[in-house]
Amino acid sequence: MRFFAGGYSPDMDGHADGIGVLHAGEPDSALAGVALSRHPDAVATGGSPSWLAWHPTLDVLYAALEGGGTVRAFRRTGPESFAPLGDPAPVGDLPCHVAVEPGGRWLIVTCWGDGRVVRVALDPDGAPRRGVAGEGLSDSRASGADPDADIVEAGLRALLAHLPAAGENTDADAERAGLVMSLSPTASPVPDATQASRAHQACFLPGGGVATTDMGRDVVRFWRATGDGLSEIDRVALPPGTGPRHAVWHPSGHLYVITELSLELFVLAPPVGGADAGRRGWRLVGGSTLSPAVLPGDKAAEVALSREAEFVYA
Secondary structure: OEEEEOOOOHHHOOOOOEEEEEEEOOOOOOOOOOOEEEEEEEEEOOOOEEEEEEOOOOOEEEEEEHHHOEEEEEEEEEOOEEEEEEEEEEOOOOEEEEEEOOOOOEEEEEEOOOOOEEEEEEOOOOOEEEEEEOOOOOOHHHOOOOOOHHHHHHHHHHHHHOOOOOOOOHHHHHHHHHHHHHOOOOOOOOOOOOOOOOEEEEEEOHHHOEEEEEOOOOEEEEEEEEOOEEEEEEEEEOOOOOOEEEEEEOOOOOEEEEEOOOOEEEEEEOOOOOOOOOOOOOEEEEEEEOOOOOOOOOOOOOOEEOOOOOOEEO
C-alpha cells in the first residue's frame, strides 16, 4: 500500500522537503503489509504541508502550507509524482487543516494562528481561487451570551446524567468530581473571551453544512455556505480547557468530538429534524474519558469511525 505524508519543512523547524512517500508492502496492493519504508518525495512544496486532502473526483491533492499561510493544489503526474496546479491561495496564519467539499467545488481551511475559517472556491480543474473567511470569534457575536453559561451548564449536566452511579467506577467518579466542580457557583464555565481563537479542523455534514473545532475557545461552530463565503448558524460550548481538536460525523446524525487537552470524547446531537444546513439546535448530550492506557503527556490527536460505524477510534 502507498501513502502520501505531509510534514514540517525548515520554515516550521522541521526537516521535510515536501510531500513524502511511504510504502507498506507492495505499493499498489490494497493491503498494508510489513513495516513502512520511506521513498523519494513526490513533490517539493516550498513550505510545510501539514495536512493533505484529496479531491473527490480529480487526481488532485491539496496541502495546507502552514508556515506560508497558504493552501496549494498539486496535480498527480505519476504513481508517486505531482506538479503544482495554479498558485498558492493565501488563507491566514498557520493553516493546519484542509477539507474538500464532497462535490469538489470548494475547500474549507482552518487556521491555528488567527482562528480563521476560510472557504476557497475551486476551478473546474481543481485549482484554488480566492479565499473568503467566515466570521471570527473575536467579532461581536462572540462577545455576548453565545455561548453563554446556560448552554455550558446544560451540557455539563447532560454529561453527569450519563455517568454510572457513584462508587461503581473509579474513572467515572473522578470525572463526576470535575463536572461538579465546573458547576459550582464559583466556577466560570463560559470560555474566556480573551483566549485566542484556534480553529483546527472542518467536518462536512449532510445537506451542505460544516462543523469546525476551535481549540482556543473550546467551541464547535456550525456553518452553511452563503454566496462565496460562510455564515455561522450555531455554536456549542464545551467545558473550558478541553481543547476540541477534531470531529467526525456519525450516520446516526451525532457528531463525535475529541479534545486534545482533556483527552475526552464528547457527543453532540443534531437539531430536531437532522443536521441539514440552516438548522440550529445542536447540543451536548454525552461524553467519556479516553482509555486509562493513555500515558502522562499524551495529547489526543484524531478521531475516526470504523467502516461499519460501530466503533469510534481515538
